[in-house]
Amino acid sequence: MQTLIAGNWKMNGTKSSLEEIDQIVRGLDTATTETVEALICPPVIWLTDCVARCAGSSLKIGAQDCHEAEKGAHTGDISASMLHEAGASHVIIGHSERRQDHFETDPLIARKAKAAFTAGLIPIICIGESLKDRQAGKANTVVLSQLAASLPQMAPDAPFIIAYEPIWAIGTGLTPTLFEIQDMHAGIRAALSAQYGQRGAHIPLLYGGSMKPDNAADILGLEDINGGLIGGASLKARDFLAIYAEAA
Numbered sequence: 236m237q238t239l240i241a242g243n244w245k246m247n248g249t250k251s252s253l254e255e256i257d258q259i260v261r262g263l264d265t266a267t268t269e270t271v272e273a274l275i276c277p278p279v280i281w282l283t284d285c286v287a288r289c290a291g292s293s294l295k296i297g298a299q300d301c302h303e304a305e306k307g308a309h310t311g312d313i314s315a316s317m318l319h320e321a322g323a324s325h326v327i328i329g330h331s332e333r334r335q336d337h338f339e340t341d342p343l344i345a346r347k348a349k350a351a352f353t354a355g356l357i358p359i360i361c362i363g364e365s366l367k368d369r370q371a372g373k374a375n376t377v378v379l380s381q382l383a384a385s386l387p388q389m390a391p392d393a394p395f396i397i398a399y400e401p402i403w404a405i406g407t408g409l410t411p412t413l414f415e416i417q418d419m420h421a422g423i424r425a426a427l428s429a430q431y432g433q434r435g436a437h438i439p440l441l442y443g444g445s446m447k448p449d450n451a452a453d454i455l456g457l458e459d460i461n462g463g464l465i466g467g468a469s470l471k472a473r474d475f476l477a478i479y480a481e482a483a
């Protein structure tokens with residue numbers, strides 16, 4: 236399985252940040268390995284610019300959300316097929332910030348994920364516990380129940396990715412211990428194997444939450460970790476490429 240190093244720019248950057256994409260493209264020209272894939276999910280307004288800047292590069296471009304419907308009267312929303320047509324390869328679904336800011340629920344996330352792969356995109360489905368859940372010893376139960384309820388009804392071979400992002404580790408500089416990350420990912424892997432059999436072993440699992448160049452090697456070296464979903468450190472080409480290099 237390839238390792239995926241994915242950047243989520245969230246609602247950050249200005250048009251001049253597109254120079255970071257150029258720098259990543261240049262960096263990957265010399266650093267690309269077949270075992271590691273690189274993806275940046277910019278604000279959707281820059282999606283087509285980013286796709287154009289990546290022509291001929293191994294860098295892929297994704298989106299941060301999509302609507303569950305294929306089209307229709309949904310002012311302000313964007314469908315998965317529009318993202319696909321614009322050149323996106325992946326779409327992040329159910330990020331905790333969308334769960335919080337837009338009250339997204341597990342069943343909605345499952346429907347969005349289905350819309351994504353119906354349109355030809357690979358959904359990156361996010362799950363993760365709050366600090367309160369972790370302190371109460373409920374992290375594994377909460378995450379596994381989110382996983383079960385967020386998985387789409389789909390064709391057996393439809394591709395998708397799971398990102399475990401503990402909410403309290405996002406943008407805080409805090410991370411779970413390596414043991415806690417591995418333990419959670421092993422639980423997620425076991426649940427996927429129980430549901431999908433052999434295929435469960437091949438569904439990529441990303442870790443996200445304060446991943447940086449200086450902790451990436453340790454986290455990416457764990458069993459059952461197939462990459463990272465990186466927020467703050469993906470905004471600077473230098474840091475993103477440094478994390479990529481740790482994975483290579």
Ligand code: 13P
Pocket residue numbers: 243330400404405406407408443444445446464465466467468
């Ligand atoms: P940070 O890397 O900034 O903690 O963000 C993680 C994240 O939310 C990626 O989706």
